Amino acid sequence: MSRSRHGFFLACVPWACAGAADGARDVVPKSHDVVVDAGGATGDPQGYEYVAKRTVAVVALAEARAIAPEVARAAVDRLADALDACVTERSHHGPLVQGAARIVAQVGNSGAVEATNVRIDPRPGVAESALICLVAPAKLLMFPAADGGVRGFAIEALWGRPIGPH
Amino acid sequence: MLDFEPTEEQLALIDTARRFARERIIPIAAECDRESRFPKDVFVEAHGIGLVNPTVPAQYGGAGLSCVDETFITEELAYGCTGIQTSLLANTLGLTPIKLAGTEEQKRKYLGWLISEPVMAAYATSEPSMGSDVAGMQCRATKDSSGGFVLNGTKQWITNGTLASFYVVFATEDPTLKHRGIGAFIVERSQAGVKPGRHEDKLGQRASDTAQLVLEEVRVPARQVLAAPGKGFKLAMETFNETRPDIGASGLGLMRRCLDECVAYARERKAFGVPIAEHQLVQAMLAEMKIRIEATALLVRKAAWGLDRGVRDPVISSCAKAYGADAAMQTAIDAVQVFGGYGYVKDYPVEKLMRDAKILQIYEGTAQVQRLVIARHVLAT
Numbered sequence: 001m002s003r004s005r006h007g008f009f010l011a012c013v014p015w016a017c018a019g020a021a022d023g024a025r026d027v028v029p030k031s032h033d034v035v036v037d038a039g040g041a042t043g044d045p046q047g048y049e050y051v052a053k054r055t056v057a058v059v060a061l062a063e064a065r066a067i068a069p070e071v072a073r074a075a076v077d078r079l080a081d082a083l084d085a086c087v088t089e090r091s092h093h094g095p096l097v098q099g100a101a102r103i104v105a106q107v108g109n110s111g112a113v114e115a116t117n118v119r120i121d122p123r124p125g126v127a128e129s130a131l132i133c134l135v136a137p138a139k140l141l142m143f144p145a146a147d148g149g150v151r152g153f154a155i156e157a158l159w160g161r162p163i164g165p166h
Numbered sequence: 167m168l169d170f171e172p173t174e175e176q177l178a179l180i181d182t183a184r185r186f187a188r189e190r191i192i193p194i195a196a197e198c199d200r201e202s203r204f205p206k207d208v209f210v211e212a213h214g215i216g217l218v219n220p221t222v223p224a225q226y227g228g229a230g231l232s233c234v235d236e237t238f239i240t241e242e243l244a245y246g247c248t249g250i251q252t253s254l255l256a257n258t259l260g261l262t263p264i265k266l267a268g269t270e271e272q273k274r275k276y277l278g279w280l281i282s283e284p285v286m287a288a289y290a291t292s293e294p295s296m297g298s299d300v301a302g303m304q305c306r307a308t309k310d311s312s313g314g315f316v317l318n319g320t321k322q323w324i325t326n327g328t329l330a331s332f333y334v335v336f337a338t339e340d341p342t343l344k345h346r347g348i349g350a351f352i353v354e355r356s357q358a359g360v361k362p363g364r365h366e367d368k369l370g371q372r373a374s375d376t377a378q379l380v381l382e383e384v385r386v387p388a389r390q391v392l393a394a395p396g397k398g399f400k401l402a403m404e405t406f407n408e409t410r411p412d413i414g415a416s417g418l419g420l421m422r423r424c425l426d427e428c429v430a431y432a433r434e435r436k437a438f439g440v441p442i443a444e445h446q447l448v449q450a451m452l453a454e455m456k457i458r459i460e461a462t463a464l465l466v467r468k469a470a471w472g473l474d475r476g477v478r479d480p481v482i483s484s485c486a487k488a489y490g491a492d493a494a495m496q497t498a499i500d501a502v503q504v505f506g507g508y509g510y511v512k513d514y515p516v517e518k519l520m521r522d523a524k525i526l527q528i529y530e531g532t533a534q535v536q537r538l539v540i541a542r543h544v545l546a547t
Contacts, residue, residue, distance in 0.1 A: 118175040127178035
């Protein structure tokens, strides 16, 4: 997938990043693609095409390529629902894990997600929640079938702390 | 272009499997070995976090992970206990023939079932009178008037035999036809005439469930025929071609465990006034372990990488299986040697590793059968 007008230099959601004052990191140090914009304090998408906020999860659409906006937004809503429910469920069996990840996914002609590039916050325990609560649901997304052309989407997600007003 | 760097998603997968092995498998491995018991609660947990059935395609609800991805999972879980790992991941052996040859209806029903519930599938080729000689099977499949088949016979050494909810059973319409008579059938445990036997009391991998399966007048409707007689042998071989690299990965995990245990022990244990790690003959054994680990990793990843690209190369699959299993056995023997007398008692983990390693040279085609496969291809070129 080629770069959007934002390129891959994407800011994470500012109001979620602002909660990292305890020293915990919200970004993937190894990645040069994700930049924290800790200075922001509004709930606006801040350059994202769409942001879906839930109780303990937020999913932001950085780019949707050759996917209708309403379809992409619906997919982000589904991901946010799945992430929120999964993180909440897992918190019943252990501590609430905070994490962040970004996914760039290619959508095939059949509408299935065919390839993903994933970046995950490297803190201990985050990988498991990212795989189960975000990557797995993302791979199960289905889009309308289409012939030819590169289709895909890029999202960033944060989870594990109260997100604020919806 | 070669690339040995795992993706970030693969690193996350490795981290998840490694944590699971450390937190859920290692603490109970010795107890499960002693009691010859498979921990079903661990299976349910592994299923819940996606470590079971990793290669089921997304269209059937699975994670759609690659064969390379699965070797990472296998290796990490095997580090904890190859017995528990074998039963945790044996669904792959049961689901692969369905993935390869199933109708859309069969895939939706059985692959979907494996994903939606923590149930087990088992693969049944071996019999009391044959194992690696698949073409020599005696279990009979007799066609009935409705297009289905009636199965009669006994299957032996079936991983998860007492626990599985369904089986992929290979049977022949006529034993004299050898490989040309073999078919494959999906048999549900709840069907009349399906009788799982007792859990076998084994030398190693005692935590994995292994049992006999008796089939008495089991009526298999046409919708559960996976491969008609004549097409089953090829399906069995293609399945092994896909799953054999995983045996190498299992050996890889076991070898890494051996090396870690030996390094820790060799640094502590003293002989002739110094830690035995300072004795060159001990160092040589540790170095040989490391060489085997690295060589097995390359073979396993190459075999799995080829499978992910649709390259059919049974020789590489057999090399990965044969070398990985032999390397694991030798490494485990050496681990016992490094531990000396303490390696021979159950207070330390390496005697279990040695018992566990042996079956890697036997199941899914013995070490000798792998060499037959390899030699046949070498001589044919």
